[in-house]
Amino acid sequence: MVATPAVRIGRDQFHLAWDPAIEPVASVRSGAVVEFDMLDAGGGQITADSTVADLASLDFSRVDQVNGPVAVEGARPGDVLQVDLLDFEPGDWGWTASIPGFGLLADVFEEAALRITSLADRRRAEFLPGIRVPLVPFCGEVGVAPVDGPRSTIPPDLHGGNMDTRHLTAGATLFLPVFAPDARFSMGDGHAAQGDGEVCGTAIETPMRASVRLTIRRDLPITGPEFLTPEGTPAERPVGRRYATDGIGPDVREAARDATRRMIDWLGREHGVVPIDAYLLCSVAVDLRISEIVDVPNFVVTAHCPLSIFD
């Protein structure tokens, strides 16, 4: 850890909804460092020995917990909470699942799938044989108490929450509007690696230790999450060739689905990856970008796969 924390939030200090009524588990002054020790987004129900059969018995009322809340003394609605993301330390294993009914292609991949990945090599994880994904750890859930509640922890909103934004890595600074007294900051949902989009609905999910600095700002008229990425941009893909597939049409989400389907096709024909594995791989290593969103009525979403992941 990079700085002496004012408080440590443990694995058992979590909540299962975003809600301004949830009482803080700790309180810090503006500028303090807080250290978190967090279970994975499955709340510890999935282990390194789990099989796909265990997904069937997953208790969804216990998933996507967030740790906290931490009160930042004196923060008021209308202020902004500056969250300096100091450090992320993933566990030594992670899981990636396609969960029936959830994910961008839930109608295509109806059966459950689970993949366990070793994170013993802290730089890259062998996600599939001969396919190594760079580890860029971050937390999918980072937020303050919303304006009202209780709310599910699945959808993100203007208070942050489940933003699943892979650029919120160590060295980044996140700004969140404050809606409740003392801001009430929480985080969770450790990800060892993820592509822009998180198309199958899970990343490489992992327990995570993290430290953040929480600072009240009164000079920023921010209405939703904004952030500054670090020097060196570790979440940026290594410079190198990418293979890219397009989805084109009047609905941006449908275009994203088409782009992902074509990427899955390419991963199969070019690299011999079976469709369900390709879907999971897209979620952890392929990036969705909006190439154009103005040439009515058809927009272009492009899925970019870095070729550096292939041995």
Add this chain to the structure above:
Amino acid sequence: MVATPAVRIGRDQFHLAWDPAIEPVASVRSGAVVEFDMLDAGGGQITADSTVADLASLDFSRVDQVNGPVAVEGARPGDVLQVDLLDFEPGDWGWTASIPGFGLLADVFEEAALRITSLADRRRAEFLPGIRVPLVPFCGEVGVAPVDGPRSTIPPDLHGGNMDTRHLTAGATLFLPVFAPDARFSMGDGHAAQGDGEVCGTAIETPMRASVRLTIRRDLPITGPEFLTPEGTPAERPVGRRYATDGIGPDVREAARDATRRMIDWLGREHGVVPIDAYLLCSVAVDLRISEIVDVPNFVVTAHCPLSIFD
């Protein structure tokens, strides 16, 4: 130019619709290099001396012309046309406009705006005082004859066309499904620089000279545009810090609008850029990415602005 062209397509050899009925202006064998000399997407109606008043008299029936078509002898429906993008040489000036009724925030920016940019420095263009945008030239329009026609050249589709994809730069290889005999390839809409999304509807529009190699492929089961980016990835932003703003909600296009609006706000408060200029700057230098598209009902689109554009 990097290779001896088999044919040269001139500025006056253009068409204003995608249509398999349009007769080719030239014919080449598979593997031939074709050189194009193209007017800007305004068809030459806008000059380096134009003012916003000239936008009012723009004849829209003459915009977004594409040069060609070039027949590739023997290409059959079901084949794929491999387009090696060899070289792009923009003109020495370009224009960027907000055209009433067109663009991601057409309802916000109702008045016409025009900005002329010198491209004399071939690496970076000073788009606004103290704000320099890296030049990564490409063509917004790259396509083959579609399955039917005539079709407007504004929306892209599975035959390519107005994809406005900034990664289709020199060194990239594009694959397009063939729908008509001899493929009938055309291109146009020179862009000196653009962000992912092209939010205001125009890039830095410029006359362009380009050369491409056209090769018939019969081993690729491709149903829409796919491409390989070059080694070194010139279209990738320089590694460095980015400021990013989120749009969050159930409609991906609305989320993109919110992310763009927040970026315009940031450009104003942090860099003193007035809203209309910020909107144009987003179109030429800010990238829209889909951060997550699975956490129903709310998705996150993030606008990324590279800080390296600011002096």
